[in-house]
Amino acid sequence: MTALPESDAAHRETANAPGDPGARLLLRVGDFVEPLTRFDRSHLSMAESRHDVISVMMRQTYRAVFEVGRSEGFGALPEGVAEVADAAALARESEAQLAASRTALAAKLTAWAAEHGEDPLAKPTVADCFVQLPPLGFVDLCKTCNATGLLICSNCKGAKEFTCETCNGRGALDCQTCEMTGEITCNTCKGMGTVITQKEKKHRNQVTGQTQVEHYQDSQPCAMCGQSGKVKCPMCSGYKEVTCRTCEGRKMIVCAHCEGMGTEKCAACDGHGKRHYAVSLTCSIRETFDTTTRTSDAEIAATLKARGGIEGILQLASSHRATAEANNDTLARDTMASIPVTSIAIGVGEGTAAIRGYGERQDVLDYRNIAAMLLKADMDRLDVAGAGTTLFPPKVTDELHAALSDVLASEANVAIAMAGAKADADETAREFRGAIAADYVKRAGAAVRKGLGRAYWAALARGPAAVLALPLLFAPVDLLMRGAGGGARIAMLIAFMVATFGVAVIGHVLIVRKLQAKLAPAGSPRIRPIIDRLGLTAAWLITAGAVATMLSLIVAGLVSSLFPSG
Ligand SMILES: [Zn+2]
Ligand SMILES: [Zn+2]
Ligand SMILES: [Zn+2]
Ligand SMILES: [Zn+2]
Ligand SMILES: [Zn+2]
Known part of the structure; x- marks a missing residue:
């Protein structure tokens, strides 16, 4: 299934290939199926054969589409944009760019069609259709702010600061501590002007000879207030007023909104003073592909359609002819391909399989379960033999060994067993190019696992x-x-x-x-x-x-x- 044996097979074929396409296809099927099974090609017999040349008409279209992209933003035009005067000029110039590109496109498509039109694999690119032009734009000055980007502060109306409301612009407040007298009562003499202290004097009684204590009051002038009974107010230091805390004596408060600038950013232009508007012309190519197969055989038509693009179909074609035509914005190419299709009915045991070979190399895209049909009898025999065995106690029969031996003699069964239980059956089936369907892959995997397992355990037990x-x-x-x-x-x-x-x-x-x-x-x-x-x-x-x-x-x-x- 790798590239090498495939080309080897093709080589051998051309060396001594029969002239009849049906016989040649049968040989090819034999080459593919034989190594997968223990059966040689004598088990395949050709019941019917037909050879046709199918015409496939393919139409490719490439339409160039122009689009005008618009962008706008604050400030000056971005780099690389060509400036025009205003909106009207932009519309005019942009329209002119589009018209020029359209005119050029028709000529470019015609020239391209003359050069590459007959090559079905050539595709026009954007560069083949369009020369990128510089984007255009204009700048619009902001009317809201007169292009300055700034507006007068909406809070202070440009005054930058307000009179302090706490002090009404005085910068100071009346001193509450001294009630604007500048003095408070002296705390040392409590306003008396003098300080009285209790004192005592001791003296000996001449008659009794005892010591006596005499108490008396001593009055001294107050040193703190100099006998006035009042001291200077500590809060205002005698000035009768205190500095305003709100404005800190400045009498004014700075506008918080503009932080004293008197102006704010213009929202309409985000402070840039201008806006720009630009347009840019771009081109893209829309592609379509359509096939029409001239055959009454729906299966051939479906198989060719499933090839997807033109490449897949041309690989099978023996000849093709392409013509291209350009109009204003579209290039249309019609390719007529001739595909040889050999159909044979192969008898496999009691069944038949319809196999098709496409193209001169007779590529078989689906082997129609043909190998599995050959292998089915062996698998049936293994299933029957497996039923006569047990895992506990381990018991096998000679028939199991004989059936297993036949099954393992076919390479496909060994490949399925080696792919392991976790392998995707559909994936394995694809590798067999349809010669073995997914349900056979599952069945063979399980049967070999069971049969060989029983044989192994029974031999160990013995x-x-x-x-x-x-x-x-x-x-x-x-x-x-x-x-x-x-x-x-x-x-x-x-x-x-x-x-x-x-x-x-x-x-x-x-x-x-x-x-x-x-x-x-x-x-x-x-x-x-x-x-x-x-x-x-x-x-x-x-x-x-x-x-x-x-x-x-x-x-x-x-x-x-x-x-x-x-
Ligand atoms: Zn503005
Ligand atoms: Zn302000
Ligand atoms: Zn104040
Ligand atoms: Zn005093
Ligand atoms: Zn005071």
């Missing part, structure tokens, strides 16, 4: 599975080795586990050889990779490893508890 009992021998050995010490006992236990696993591996190798000899004694296909791919090797080795470990540990535990060494 011999190698017995090695799993090997750990039982650990019991007598363990008893004989009493006194050799705990370390020696553990080493012996591990040796038993490893030996059991090793024998399981050897058993697997022998079984695979046995199956190879039974199913494909000539050596093809190789059974080992298929068994690996189906996961049987991993399943057996994991089982053997787990059983060897667990059984060894159980036996060791039983020996210890039944025959305590102490």
Whole structure:
């Protein structure tokens, strides 16, 4: 299915190809199907053959479409835009660009058609139809702000600041602490002007000889207020008024809206003072493709339509002729292609398959399940043989081996098995170019998995599975080795586990050889990779490893508890 064998086959064909197209197509089908199945081409017989040359008419159109894109924004024109005076001039100039491009287009299309019109694979590009012109634009000054970008502040009307409302523009407020007297009552003398202190004097009574205490008041002038009873107001320092906190004595408050600028940004032009308007002419090409197949055979018409573009159809054509015609804005090309189509009915067993070869190389786009038809009888036999077997207890028959051997003799079945269970059946079917349909892929995958699995497990059960009992021998050995010490006992236990696993591996190798000899004694296909791919090797080795470990540990535990060494 790769390119190489395909071209090899084509080579061989031309070397000694029969003259009859039907016989040639049958040979080609045989070349493709034979390697997939164990059946040679004698199982394919030609019942009917016909050769036609189908005319396909293809029309390609390429229409150039102009579009005027508009853009606008604040400020001056962007770089690369050619400036015009105003909106009217822009409309005029833009219209002139479009008219000139249209006139040029008709001439360019005509010239292109003369040069490339007869080549169906050539397509006109935008560069072939249109020369990009510079975009045009004009600038409009902002009337709202007289192109300054600024407006008088809506809050202060340009005054920048307001008279302070707290102090009414005085910058100061009456002092509340001294009620505008500039003085407060002296705190030291409480307004008395003098300070009175309690004092005591001690003297000895001459008669009694005792010490007596005499209390008296001492009056001193107040040093704080100099006997006036009043001190300077600490709040206003005697000035009778305090600075206004709101304006901090400035008498005015700055306008918060314009931050003292007196102006604000013009919203109409975002402060740019102007707006620009630009237009740009662009060209694009709209493409259409249409086919008309001149045949009464709907299947041929549908197959050719499904080829998609003109390339796919021309690949099959033996000859083609194209003519192109240009009008004002459209180039239309008509290509008439002649496609040889060979149709044969192939008898496969009791059925028939209608196969078509397209083009001079007779490309078979769909092999119509023809290989699966050949393989069906083998698969039926494997299903019947599989029904006579069981997984538990493992039981197989010679008939299963014989049926499996036939199934694996066909390369397609091996390829399906090797693709694995997770492979997409539709994808695998596509790789077989329709020679094997998706439902056969699913069926064969499941049948080989089941059949080879049963054969493998049954062969294991008949011999190698017995090695799993090997750990039982650990019991007598363990008893004989009493006194050799705990370390020696553990080493012996591990040796038993490893030996059991090793024998399981050897058993697997022998079984695979046995199956190879039974199913494909000539050596093809190789059974080992298929068994690996189906996961049987991993399943057996994991089982053997787990059983060897667990059984060894159980036996060791039983020996210890039944025959305590102490
Ligand atoms: Zn403005
Ligand atoms: Zn303001
Ligand atoms: Zn103030
Ligand atoms: Zn005082
Ligand atoms: Zn005061």
